[in-house]
Amino acid sequence: MEQYSSRSKEKMFFAFLAGFLYLLAGSIQFVFSLSTMLGLFPVISFENGLIGIFFAPSDLIGSLILVLIGSIFIYGLTELRTGLNEGIAYIYVGILISLLFATVYVLVMAGNWMDSFLLNGPETNGWDLLYDLRPAIYLGILPLCGYLIWRKEFRAMNK
């Protein structure tokens, strides 16, 4: 395929955006988690402003997963750029996996909230929303959009 259809251009842009955001968030969280673990400069939600709120939860493995998801999108982008139409597969699976992990973290968040509700009643002082709001959750909005837009197309690949 020499020329990209407008569709695959859209997908390339999407792959770039998603890949960039996941990689960025993943790297920032990785650095923060590592430094918190090693006690260099602990990053705690409110105290470090917006950046602390978004990337505060020290979660080394979680950050690596973000990097992985980002890499899947970028890998797809490079394949699409070299004219390999199969690159779309990476976008599809990237969307799938990012939604999977968004679900995992949403469930963990819901679990923690319910747990603290059961133990402390409605005034949720034992629970920190910002701690549980992992980047995988809010970044998941982007792949969710992608999924909704291309849902039919992915299904149709069977035919």
Added chain:
Amino acid sequence: MADNRIRVALTGNPNVGKTTLFNVITGSRQHVGNWPGVTVEKKSGLKIYKGYEIEVIDLPGTYSLTAYSLDEVVARDFIVDEKPDVVVQIVDATNIERNLYLTTQLMELGSKMIIALNMYDLAEERGDKLHVEKMEKILAMPVVRTIASDNVGISELLDTVIAEKQKENHHAREIGYGDEIESRIIEVEKVLSQDKELASRYPLRWLAVRLLDGDENILRKIAGSGIAQEIKSILSSLDIEVYEALMADKRYEIISAMFPQMCERCMTRMTTSDMIDRVMTNKYLGIPIFLALMWGAFELTFSFANPFMTIIEMIFIWLGEMAAVHIHPDWLASLVGEGIIGGVGSVFSFIPNIFILFFLLSMLEDSGYLARAAFIVDRVMYKIGLQGKSFIPMLLGFGCNVPAIMATRSIEDRMDRMATIMVVPFISCGARLPIYILFAGTFFSKNAGTVIFCIYLLGILVAVASAKLLRTTTLKGHPAPFILELPPYRVPTLKNSIRHMWDNGSMYIRKAGTIILGGSVVIWLLAALPWGVEYGSEVSFIGIIGHAIQPLLGPLGFDWKISVSLLFGFVAKEIVVASLGVLYGVGDDHFALTDSLLADPNMYSITALSLMVFSLLYMPCVAVVGIIKKETGSWKWTAFSVAYGLVVAWLLAFVVFQGGKLLY
């Protein structure tokens, strides 16, 4: 046999939906999964339909009537020797060509046969045009369309079974193999016909074909006959390898001649499955994705269960209080409060984790990723002397070791299989989870997740090292070939996953209500007797037992209470937690077991770690010992497995405890 009884065998290639069909016909709930080799035993069920008593037998999948692994032997023996009234071959409509290979072999056997063209939905979705009537004509047998997972075509299938049963006589359909082979077949057939007994049991032509096909099993079957010698001399004068190739060739040739007439546009295309696989088995991304998925499952198993655990704990604490207040006399209150509620309650609170674990395992099985995981790690498994197929039982072992050990039946090579059976017990099953959650949660509160993750990793590492050790010593030999079909990905259905979760999870509830309950009562009795001693003190029976074995486990940092709990843990691992619950008297006050443990001056984080390591590695439970005996057929291997586990557990726990003590 009465006229209204029909025995129907379900056979076919692996992963075509036999068990799904069996479940919808008989209303059973046998294990279904999207990978080849799920069913390893024959299972039978009864269906009353239009006044007929139909006995349905679900068999393991097989690619041909030549059996290589134990599960295939079961399938082959049933079809060949037990002579069901009707044989239903389930054919995957998206993969007709290969499926028909078995059909050609079954046809020769001369049973009454029906084809259930299953997964019809997938073939249609793909755009295949299947000509069912043509197929019936060409194969000279009824063909019924079914969608087993959606309960479609079942009554048509049963009607056809009844109609087929009522048909009077029936002949084996023959396949022409060409002049040269045919003349051999006739020659062998002539010799065989001298044995009247044999002739009455099997179609002679079929026997002759199987013999020329190099089927050693058939050779064994005729070994007792007077004509065995003559047959052997005929066969040894021939180059059987050439014959079997020619015959397989001929069968496929016939199939490829028939196939285009049955199916239009049935070609392979780039499917969603291919697309997904490009990524999942990508050179660079494949392994990270695999690890990420495992970790995600792990995270969910532990974190999402918290609120449910809290609810169950609250209920049992409340029950304990009620027991203490309302039950008289005191000894009965103690039995109910400390014995039953303390013991069973402490195990019950971990049920949510176990449910989630099984739910996720079921998703893994149904998606088709399990076979990919075997594909991805085969290289590593090869290095340690196993193979990709050994990885499937190991993954299933995270749920429960018993079905995992049974799943090894689909491993063809005996050495591979034995080595896999020996290492599966090191894979941490759901029953061990309560111990980790209790101790990691109590002593490593913030890092509990990491500690538990490391324990799981340790189990895998010990399994790997043991496999390597076994394969370089007793089970020496080259790793066997790895030939595995990779099924297409499918979206796991919520219904199936929930059902799987419930079936396996409820087993734990049942266990808690029976074995654990009984164990708790026994431990309470031992702690309360002889009459008049202080409950759970050192002069009670349990104190005496505990002190007797404590010297053995002392070097690992365990006091008598833990020692005795581990002893009873042989029955089932949950009993470790249950008996600690009984001994620390949970039901007695407002404190949970965690608080009692923290208050014990003999318990440190190092002890907890040592205990987790020991519990991970020593013999899982009596059920596993039983299944190892059954599957290896040898007391020697069973004893070895138990002893080896104990030694490894002791050594590693020793290193952890003594090493930890040195560091602090």
Added chain:
Amino acid sequence: MVECTLNDLRPGIKARIIKVLAKGTVRRKLMDMGMVPGSEIEVVRTAPLGDPIEFRIKGYSLSMRKQEAVNIVVETIA
């Protein structure tokens, strides 16, 4: 058309099986699974760690190690 063994082919290449050199049960197992002379076979991909290889034959996916693939002689199809 070049004659070679199955392990030499790169992903995406289609070939026709000429001979199965494997012996004993492996040979029969391969034939039961459709690896007979004349069958078309396509190399789909290699596993991330370089071994087993995934093939497509008779419309389904089959994986096997290189050491087994060595024993299958094929000719490439243009």
